[in-house]
Amino acid sequence: MLPGQPTGVFTTARPTFGAALDDFLNRRPAAQQPIEFPHNIHIGKEIACDFCHEGVARGAVAGLPSIRTCMICHDAIATDRPRIQQIAALRDKGLDLAWQRVYGFSNEDHVRFNHAPHIRAQVDCATCHGNMAEQTVAQRSVEHTMGFCVNCHNERRAPVDCLACHF
Numbered sequence: 001m002l003p004g005q006p007t008g009v010f011t012t013a014r015p016t017f018g019a020a021l022d023d024f025l026n027r028r029p030a031a032q033q034p035i036e037f038p039h040n041i042h043i044g045k046e047i048a049c050d051f052c053h054e055g056v057a058r059g060a061v062a063g064l065p066s067i068r069t070c071m072i073c074h075d076a077i078a079t080d081r082p083r084i085q086q087i088a089a090l091r092d093k094g095l096d097l098a099w100q101r102v103y104g105f106s107n108e109d110h111v112r113f114n115h116a117p118h119i120r121a122q123v124d125c126a127t128c129h130g131n132m133a134e135q136t137v138a139q140r141s142v143e144h145t146m147g148f149c150v151n152c153h154n155e156r157r158a159p160v161d162c163l164a165c166h167f
């Protein structure tokens with residue numbers, strides 16, 4: 001058996017023994033981003049979160065920006081900086097930035113999450129994602145355990161039945 005190939009022995013839910021072990025130990029590889037995107041600079045310039053995370057108030061998924069969103073500003077702003085020139089060169093080749101996800105659940109947890117009701121209920125982004133004004137690329141600074149969700153749902157009288165969050 002080649003390394004990284006399905007073993008089929010540990011569990012059919014995970015493709016490899018390594019993946020099953022990582023999942024079991026709650027170990028995730030740190031995200032590797034294509035460029036070091038500075039949240040701190042953009043939030044310092046008072047650019048709203050939903051300029052780049054367009055879906056956050058509307059539905060389940062906040063969304064990550066495409067290179068076209070970056071170039072709305074960076075066709076004109078900071079065009080002399082190396083990282084901006086790198087982005088412009090990618091765009092000129094018709095490529096996008098392949099952002100890796102930082103937050104999320106493993107499929108086995110069968111969790112359903114929806115941003116919109118939280119934004120309507122005025123739960124701050126920082127409650128669930130930490131202070132992004134102090135981060136460059138996003139770090140997983142808040143652990144989204146079941147207790148984290150359920151404690152607040154109890155306090156705020158939001159639904160706590162299993163099927164509110166699980167499918």
Ligand code: HEC
Nearest residue numbers: 036037038041045047065069070072073077078081083084
């Ligand atoms: C609404 C406008 C806006 C959007 C959209 C935007 N930026 Fe920026 N960005 C800025 C401003 C303003 C600065 C600060 C420029 C300065 O230092 O004068 C900046 C700075 C930067 C810098 C730091 C440049 C340096 O080395 O000093 C990087 C890197 C960067 N942006 C990447 C991105 C990426 C990647 C995207 C898309 C995901 C993006 N930006 C989207 C306005 C924007």
Ligand code: HEC
Nearest residue numbers: 049053056061062063064103104105113118123124125128
């Ligand atoms: C109640 C907690 C909570 C709040 C409040 C919250 N988030 Fe999230 N966010 C999450 C969870 C949980 C995930 C992972 C969801 C998944 O993978 O199904 C996530 C994922 C994301 C993602 C990446 C995946 C996606 O949805 O596209 C972005 C970007 C994001 N959040 C931005 C924001 C912004 C911006 C705000 C504030 C306007 C915000 N979040 C408020 C819990 C929250």
Ligand code: HEC
Nearest residue numbers: 037042047048049052099100101102103125129132137138
């Ligand atoms: C100018 C664009 C821009 C703005 C404004 C912005 N972000 Fe982001 N955000 C990004 C990009 C690009 C990524 C992907 C790189 C990374 O993970 O840092 C990202 C990633 C994230 C993630 C990680 C999502 C995941 O699971 O992969 C969170 C959480 C997040 N942003 C929250 C916020 C919050 C909260 C605000 C406002 C306070 C905000 N962002 C403002 C561009 C932006």
Ligand code: HEC
Nearest residue numbers: 112113114117121123127144148149152156158159164165
């Ligand atoms: C800081 C408080 C807080 C945290 C943390 C929180 N929630 Fe919520 N959640 C709320 C509030 C408030 C509502 C809105 C209830 C309403 O609309 O009446 C809500 C609504 C929801 C809904 C919609 C329920 C429905 O049927 O209308 C889902 C799904 C949900 N949350 C899942 C989660 C998950 C999963 C997590 C953890 C990753 C989480 N929440 C963390 C406060 C929170």
Ligand code: HEC
Nearest residue numbers: 105109111144145146149150153159160161162164165166
């Ligand atoms: C408010 C949201 C929410 C509610 C309500 C909720 N869960 Fe969860 N549950 C989660 C989240 C988020 C995770 C993933 C935790 C992680 O990845 O660490 C989870 C994980 C789990 C797991 C996997 C093991 C673990 O603890 O990580 C089981 C089993 C589970 N939930 C069962 C239930 C049952 C049974 C109920 C009803 C009594 C319930 N959940 C209600 C959010 C919720």
